[in-house]
Amino acid sequence: MLYREAGQFKTSYAADQQLLPIRQDRIAFLALLAVAFVAFPLQLGDYWFTALLIPILVFSLAAIGLNILTGYAGQLSLGSAAFMAVGAFSAYNFVLRVPWLPQVVSFLLAGVCAALVGIAFGLPSVRIKGFYLAVATLAAQFFVVWALQKFPWFTNNSASGVISAQPVSFFGFAVNTPARNYLFVLSVVTVLALAAKNMARSNTGRSWMAVRDMDVAAEVIGIPLMRTKLMAFAISSFYCGVAGALYAFCYIGTVEPEAFSLDMSFRILFMIIVGGMGTIMGAFIGATFFTVMPILLSIVIPAIAGGLHLTFDKASLTYLEYMIFGALIIFFLIVEPHGLARLWQIAKEKLRIWPFPH
Amino acid sequence: MFDTRKLRTVRTALAGLIGLAAAAAAAPALAQANEQFISILSFRVGPYGPAGTGIFSGFIDYLTYVNQKEGGVGGVKLTWEECETEYQAARGVECYERLKTKSPTKGTMIHPVSTPITYALLDKTATDKVPLVQTGYGRTDTIDGRYFPWAFPLITTYPMQATAIVKYLAAKEKGNLRGKKIAFLYLDSAYGKEPIVYLQAEAKVNGFELTTIPITPPGTEQGAQWQQIRQNQADYVIFWGFGVMNSAAMKAAQKIGYPRDKIIGSWWAGSEEDTVPAGDAAKGYMSAAMNVSGKTPLIADMEKTLYGASPTGSLQDRGKIGGINYNRGVVIGLITVEALRVGQGKYGKKVLSGEEVRWALEHLDMSEARLKALNASGLMPAMKTSCLDHEGSGRIKIQQWDGSKWNLVSDWIDGNRALVRPLLEQSAIEYGKSKGITPRDCSKEQ
Numbered sequence: 001m002l003y004r005e006a007g008q009f010k011t012s013y014a015a016d017q018q019l020l021p022i023r024q025d026r027i028a029f030l031a032l033l034a035v036a037f038v039a040f041p042l043q044l045g046d047y048w049f050t051a052l053l054i055p056i057l058v059f060s061l062a063a064i065g066l067n068i069l070t071g072y073a074g075q076l077s078l079g080s081a082a083f084m085a086v087g088a089f090s091a092y093n094f095v096l097r098v099p100w101l102p103q104v105v106s107f108l109l110a111g112v113c114a115a116l117v118g119i120a121f122g123l124p125s126v127r128i129k130g131f132y133l134a135v136a137t138l139a140a141q142f143f144v145v146w147a148l149q150k151f152p153w154f155t156n157n158s159a160s161g162v163i164s165a166q167p168v169s170f171f172g173f174a175v176n177t178p179a180r181n182y183l184f185v186l187s188v189v190t191v192l193a194l195a196a197k198n199m200a201r202s203n204t205g206r207s208w209m210a211v212r213d214m215d216v217a218a219e220v221i222g223i224p225l226m227r228t229k230l231m232a233f234a235i236s237s238f239y240c241g242v243a244g245a246l247y248a249f250c251y252i253g254t255v256e257p258e259a260f261s262l263d264m265s266f267r268i269l270f271m272i273i274v275g276g277m278g279t280i281m282g283a284f285i286g287a288t289f290f291t292v293m294p295i296l297l298s299i300v301i302p303a304i305a306g307g308l309h310l311t312f313d314k315a316s317l318t319y320l321e322y323m324i325f326g327a328l329i330i331f332f333l334i335v336e337p338h339g340l341a342r343l344w345q346i347a348k349e350k351l352r353i354w355p356f357p358h
Numbered sequence: 359m360f361d362t363r364k365l366r367t368v369r370t371a372l373a374g375l376i377g378l379a380a381a382a383a384a385a386p387a388l389a390q391a392n393e394q395f396i397s398i399l400s401f402r403v404g405p406y407g408p409a410g411t412g413i414f415s416g417f418i419d420y421l422t423y424v425n426q427k428e429g430g431v432g433g434v435k436l437t438w439e440e441c442e443t444e445y446q447a448a449r450g451v452e453c454y455e456r457l458k459t460k461s462p463t464k465g466t467m468i469h470p471v472s473t474p475i476t477y478a479l480l481d482k483t484a485t486d487k488v489p490l491v492q493t494g495y496g497r498t499d500t501i502d503g504r505y506f507p508w509a510f511p512l513i514t515t516y517p518m519q520a521t522a523i524v525k526y527l528a529a530k531e532k533g534n535l536r537g538k539k540i541a542f543l544y545l546d547s548a549y550g551k552e553p554i555v556y557l558q559a560e561a562k563v564n565g566f567e568l569t570t571i572p573i574t575p576p577g578t579e580q581g582a583q584w585q586q587i588r589q590n591q592a593d594y595v596i597f598w599g600f601g602v603m604n605s606a607a608m609k610a611a612q613k614i615g616y617p618r619d620k621i622i623g624s625w626w627a628g629s630e631e632d633t634v635p636a637g638d639a640a641k642g643y644m645s646a647a648m649n650v651s652g653k654t655p656l657i658a659d660m661e662k663t664l665y666g667a668s669p670t671g672s673l674q675d676r677g678k679i680g681g682i683n684y685n686r687g688v689v690i691g692l693i694t695v696e697a698l699r700v701g702q703g704k705y706g707k708k709v710l711s712g713e714e715v716r717w718a719l720e721h722l723d724m725s726e727a728r729l730k731a732l733n734a735s736g737l738m739p740a741m742k743t744s745c746l747d748h749e750g751s752g753r754i755k756i757q758q759w760d761g762s763k764w765n766l767v768s769d770w771i772d773g774n775r776a777l778v779r780p781l782l783e784q785s786a787i788e789y790g791k792s793k794g795i796t797p798r799d800c801s802k803e804q
């Protein structure tokens with residue numbers, strides 16, 4: 001059907017190795033980009049950008065970061081929010097103290113700062129793994145938030161410990177409306193997501209997966225364990241750091257260190273579990289699920305309750321939303337333990353060989 | 359290899375969800391022409407839910423009361439919609455944006471009742487030209503209307519409150535705090551840290567010794583902090599807590615034998631929701647209050663009107679009526695309605711836009727006489743705002759818990775304006791500089 005590849009011949013290695021080897025995928029991807037870059041800004045209102053699309057993109061980026069570490073390299077981490085905090089506060093300080101630097105560069109440097117912190121807290125991964133490593137990364141979570149509160153330099157001596165992100169400009173072009181914010185975030189996320197996808201199939205990505213699947217075997221075939229693991233920590237934290245900077249500058253605007261709590265780390269972890277471990281697409285699906293579903297439920301449930309003339313009070317309705325959201329997560333995990341991205345993969349495989357079942 | 363059954367289950371589920379989304383899209387309707395729609399960002403669940411339930415029920419009940427008694431404000435009916443924020447910034451932003459689209463006035467005025475949400479909405483409301491009202495919380499340097507035309511920290515701010523508490527303690531010590539030891543025990547967050555600078559300045563002026571002791575949220579375990587307070591032999595403890603940590607503090611103080619009548623909390627640590635769970639440990643505990651508790655004439659009349667034969671009130675647990683939080687919600691409602699009245703006085707009896715409400719909030723004059731006319735004498739301090747002063751009052755009372763109810767132990771106390779104002783202005787100027795804001799000239803404001 002749509003996915004029939006008959007007639008698509010690869011005549012060179014480059015063609016065989018490209019990011020999206022099927023023509024339909026390439027067309028669909030370009031169409032998606034066109035919709036996201038052109039149609040959305042032209043069609044949608046502020047609500048869509050501020051409340052839905054920007055948080056989805058920001059959390060997708062953070063989830064890609066965690067997915068690199070946990071999904072690809074198999075190192076469980078509970079410190080994602082801490083690395084986001086490092087990114088947010090470094091970006092703030094770069095913009096504040098080195099004003100001549102273009103802001104995009106500041107954001108990338110913020111990612112580098114997060115990467116350095118990530119390497120430091122990734123060191124235990126050389127010796128410990130699994131749940132023990134998760135507990136070790138908890139240290140990052142608590143230490144970073146503590147340090148940001150303890151040393152007033154990070155918040156420019158703000159009495160309340162809150163930073164107010166400076167106005168964003170993209171090489172002199174003011175990013176000051178929700179639509180522009182969205183386009184800015186979208187550009188950053190697109191570039192970094194493509195880079196991640198590329199990285200995942202490169203030498204680096206393959207060595208991550210080798211370490212994930214069996215570290216002893218990986219070492220035997222000549223993959224340096226320490227370097228690979230620390231590299232995963234660095235790159236993962238870089239992504240989280242940039243996501244944190246975008247969170248502060250393009251989404252919330254004013255952040256306090258406590259916003260980057262353990263709760264947020266868990267949310268990012270759940271995003272990749274529900275979305276799909278070890279896939280870039282899973283990060284996007286997971287972030288969308290976790291952002292859109294509670295909002296959707298909070299709109300739908302009261303409407304249904306009202307329609308059925310059930311008189312719940314406001315608090316009970318909210319609890320009901322929680323229960324349904326929890327049930328949905330369990331439902332999707334039972335029908336597809338590999339995450340929602342896996343569903344798409346299965347559907348795609350089926351479409352490619354349609355109408356034959358095998 | 360492929361599991362068709364599984365795919366089908368998921369497909370059914372997804373179809374169901376899409377159906378729900380469609381149902382939701384069809385549901386919302388825009389506010390009617392002659393209705394003043396008010397966005398209410400409420401929190402009734404989560405760690406701060408108990409306080410939120412009282413506050414937002416009081417707020418909504420007062421709006422219902424005005425609708426029932428007077429048919430709205432100047433013939434314009436009040437309508438509103440609630441959206442649950444759980445006190446969190448991200449949810450608050452979503453709620454604000456969602457409710458913004460429901461009326462041409464973009465929600466009239468926003469009361470986030472949450473410091474994180476206030477910070478997150480500060481720029482957005484200014485861009486959208488919607489006033490952001492923070493009754494007794496939020497970003498305190500917004501008191502300077504030259505730099506923050508759209509934000510109003512009405513009634514009083516944390517620094518004014520902290521300095522008023524110091525003033526009360528000084529009066530208790532016959533005007534002399536020299537050599538006394540005061541511990542400042544606070545929730546380690548923006549809310550808790552804000553008063554430190556002002557208390558340090560007060561310590562310098564009054565010659566008392568200040569120790570600051572943070573509590574990490576959620577603060578259910580405070581043994582170490584109270585140990586430190588006892589070792590320091592603090593004469594008084596000023597306590598900036600919120601939520602479950604408040605009753606935990608009273609219990610910890612009791613355990614260690616620290617007298618509760620030497621502890622003064624902020625108004626976020628001064629409601630029945632804080633003292634009742636602490637039981638016996640709360641007896642004697644004091645706190646600041648920007649509104650009084652109890653069934654004052656207005657509250658009693660509201661109860662009669664809204665919770666009579668066919669109740670239209672929004673509370674399920676009627677025991678909360680007359681509580682500190684419920685009455686605070688009524689005060690928020692009073693201010694909201696009064697701002698609409700003042701705005702209608704200038705712009706005519708019609709639905710007011712955000713700009714018009716902003717003007718009104720800058721020209722509020724809720725004097726004792728006016729409060730009396732509103733049947734709200736003594737419920738809140740008198741308040742008069744201006745372009746320069748977005749706070750309008752700065753006065754609080756001190757109340758003490760006797761085991762079953764709050765008793766007032768002071769009159770309205772004004773904070774140390776001479777000390778606070780320059781520091782806040784300095785902070786506002788810095789904010790203006792970092793954001794590139796040109797200050798308004800208040801002498802030109804009408």
